[in-house]
Amino acid sequence: MGVQNKVSLPVIKRLPKYYRYLTNLSADGKEKISSSELAHMMGTTASQVRQDFNCFGGFGQQGIGYKVDVLRAEIGKLLFGDGERxxxxxxxxxxxxxxxxxxxxxxxxxxxxxxxxxxxxxxxxxxxxxxxxxxxxxxxxxxxxxxxxxxxxxxxxxxxxxxxxxxxxxxxxxxxxxxxxxxxxxxxxxxxxxxxxxxxxxxxxxxxxxxx
Amino acid sequence: MGVQNKVSLPVIKRLPKYYRYLTNLSADGKEKISSSELAHMMGTTASQVRQDFNCFGGFGQQGIGYKVDVLRAEIGKLLFGDGERxxxxxxxxxxxxxxxxxxxxxxxxxxxxxxxxxxxxxxxxxxxxxxxxxxxxxxxxxxxxxxxxxxxxxxxxxxxxxxxxxxxxxxxxxxxxxxxxxxxxxxxxxxxxxxxxxxxxxxxxxxxxxxx
Structure with missing residues (x-):
């Protein structure tokens, strides 16, 4: 996954929110989600979601939607690295x-x-x-x-x-x-x-x- | 003082920080400050400071600097209205x-x-x-x-x-x-x-x- 050299602070600040929503979705048993569904839940726009994810290489194929668990794991890796606290x-x-x-x-x-x-x-x-x-x-x-x-x-x-x-x-x-x-x-x-x-x-x- | 119809959230979020810095400056007995001095203290740019203040009508004359107490009082009015809690x-x-x-x-x-x-x-x-x-x-x-x-x-x-x-x-x-x-x-x-x-x-x- 290609991470752009410098991700802007507002994007970084939104990562935990994505992670929280995806954790809730996963707990609810939801398997796939589109950028517009995710955007609607979070009070933002699908374009914003796609732009944010593009900073990290995209996480998925446009039009097909994202696998909730995969997306959650990818964002988790960004936030928590290898898990060392x-x-x-x-x-x-x-x-x-x-x-x-x-x-x-x-x-x-x-x-x-x-x-x-x-x-x-x-x-x-x-x-x-x-x-x-x-x-x-x-x-x-x-x-x-x-x-x-x-x-x-x-x-x-x-x-x-x-x-x-x-x-x-x-x-x-x-x-x-x-x-x-x-x-x-x-x-x-x-x-x-x-x-x-x-x-x-x-x-x-x-x-x-x-x-x- | 003319307040623009819709001040953006990032500007609103910076107002308390200006207020804090001006309160400290006032306590230190500082009477006047330029936008670049204020910007330097706060880790931002003079242009940002002037842009922010322009949303509220400007608070002062460019080139002369701001009176600390007047500026603090103006921002205080924005934040606290007539003082009713x-x-x-x-x-x-x-x-x-x-x-x-x-x-x-x-x-x-x-x-x-x-x-x-x-x-x-x-x-x-x-x-x-x-x-x-x-x-x-x-x-x-x-x-x-x-x-x-x-x-x-x-x-x-x-x-x-x-x-x-x-x-x-x-x-x-x-x-x-x-x-x-x-x-x-x-x-x-x-x-x-x-x-x-x-x-x-x-x-x-x-x-x-x-x-x-």
Missing amino acids: LPTILIGAGHLGSAVSSFISRDTNGYRLIGVFDINPDLFGKEMSGVPILPLHTLSDFCAQHHPEVAVLCVPRQSAIDLAGDLVSYGIHGVWNFSHYDLSVEYPELTVENVHLGDSLMSLGYRLRNKE | LPTILIGAGHLGSAVSSFISRDTNGYRLIGVFDINPDLFGKEMSGVPILPLHTLSDFCAQHHPEVAVLCVPRQSAIDLAGDLVSYGIHGVWNFSHYDLSVEYPELTVENVHLGDSLMSLGYRLRNKE
């Missing part, structure tokens, strides 16, 4: 950290939670999603020993600013970022996925207040 | 619900949390962000009495499917959706902001596994 640490063990840790430890997403860090001594020794919470000052040693590749940042903006350089020097190259600090501006070598919950709420507010 | 309910009082409830109850985001609902009797009478957790079967009466406009869905996919029609009939017109059900396909009258955390993680994984 990415070793991941989480920093900030508050409410948000606790909620998102379950997404990391859920093995269907392709990650493996290996360490959780906080600065609050009351949390040390407790567990989050089955992983002990450690003092933040042990992070450097931990990374030297266990080589995490991904960090999840559930900390305030200033803590993220203070941590970013260290994380890069410890070998972290991917960040799932819940902080209000846009790391990728200063550290373009990092692959960053931002989840700015406040921004999401504010743009919902704009749309509700400015409805036609 | 949107009455909001949250459904699903688990870890995720607990984490996101603080974003709703934080008055800087433009919402007012007025009710929290769950089906777990162990939670009834407890509080989340200062609001009592109520049984889900009382939702209809609650909505008839208190007229919430926005619902936050922190429930599994099937519960979201089961609830969606009811929410529309109770007068809800905005949804902050953490469930894996894309409500806007079946209910186009709803304004929906999706936060699919699993999707976000998977697309990060794709980018990490397919780096050039």
